[in-house]
Amino acid sequence: MNRQDFRFFEPLRVRWSEVDLQKIVFNAHYLTYFDIAITGYWRALAMPYAKAMEQLEGDLYMRKAGVEFHASARWDDRLEVGMRCARIGNSSITMAGAIFRGDQLLITSELVYVFADPNTQTSRPVPAPLRDMLQGFEAGEAMLDVRTGDWAALGEAAASVRTEVFVEEQGIAQEDEWDEADATAVHALVRNRLGQPVGTGRLLQDSAGVARIGRMAALHPLRGAGIGQAVMAALEQAARDRGDTQVVLSAQRSAEDFYRRLGYAPNGEPYEEVGIAHIPMARSLVV
Structure with a gap:
């Protein structure tokens, strides 16, 4: 195998607790x-x-795991783990x-x-939507469907x-989450290849030529998968299509670096809202 065989890589760094008396990674850690x-x-x-597995009415169970050793990783090595779907059988x-x-x-x-029934652990055929998703990813197809529309269509x-x-993970009160602005905002919705909603955000008119983005959310297990960037x-x-020249937003401080990478810069003093630290940020849409 070589790097060109993989579309996906997971970066890792070897920790001290993972090396053995030979000062190399203990073999069990590779799994x-x-x-x-x-x-x-x-x-x-x-x-x-x-x-996803709940929707597909099954789950994946390990049947076989094989590891072949070519050379050893050592403490503090920066590693990349390539992974690809090599074969899809009837149920495997x-x-x-x-x-x-x-x-x-x-x-x-x-x-x-x-792929098996989670109650009986008896095998089932790999569902067509899962098969299509795996094959589509390996073929380089897009995994996200992004749409914009009004609250009636996407709400x-x-x-x-x-x-x-916001409500379940961050503990924001229901009455603080929902407001009348949803009815007039442009909403963005991201779905995966199973049709599941995984990310959203909304666009308001802050002032003449200035748009405001808010209510940015991506499901916790999928953060880092490009959903926020797509929204x-x-x-x-x-905003560009309606003639806006600037976008402003109120970023949670934990997401400040995310917005900086997209070209946003602080545009005011930090403050706290619903118990969460925020900072105003802005970006010009003029090239």
């Missing part, structure tokens, strides 16, 4: 590395694993993995999962994401 990469692979597919999915240090191949693996799905993120791109385009 943990591959398991971490599998979780990252589902994230790259924009698939919240538990919700074979994942091929490889661990690289730079361009050097260290470890390879073959992981075989069986129910957008509300499910906002409820999970921002859709809302910024909607």
Whole structure:
């Protein structure tokens, strides 16, 4: 195997607790590395694993795990774990993995999962939507469907994401989450290949030529998968289409770096709202 065999890589760094008396990674930890990469692979597919398996009425169970050692990783090495779907059978999915240090191949693996009934653990055929998602990702197809529209069209799905993120995860009171602005805002909604809503945001008119983006939310298991960027791109385009030249927003401080990477800069003093630290930020839409 080489790096060109993989679309997906999970970055890792070897911790002191993972090396043995030979000062190399203890062999059992490599299976943990591959398991971490599998979780990252589902994230790259924009698939919240538990919700997806519930919708598909099954779950994946490990049938076989094989590891081949070519060279050793050592403490503090920066590693990249490549993962790809190598084969889909009737009820099985074979994942091929490889661990690289730079361009050097260290470890390879073959992981075989069986799709099965979670109650009886008897095998079932791999559902067509899951099969299509895996094959589509490996073929380089988009995993996200992004749409903009009004609350009547997108509100129910957008509300499910906002409820999970703001109300259930962050503990914001229901009465603080919902307001009359939803009725007049442009909303963006991201769905995955299973049709599940996974991200949302809204666009308001702050003042003449100035748009305001808010209520940005992506499901927790999928953060880092590009969902937030997709929402921002859709809302910024909607702002351009109506002639806005600037976008402002109130960023939670934990997300400040995310917005900085998208070209936003602080535009006022930090403040607290609903018990959460925020900072005003802005970006010009004029090229």
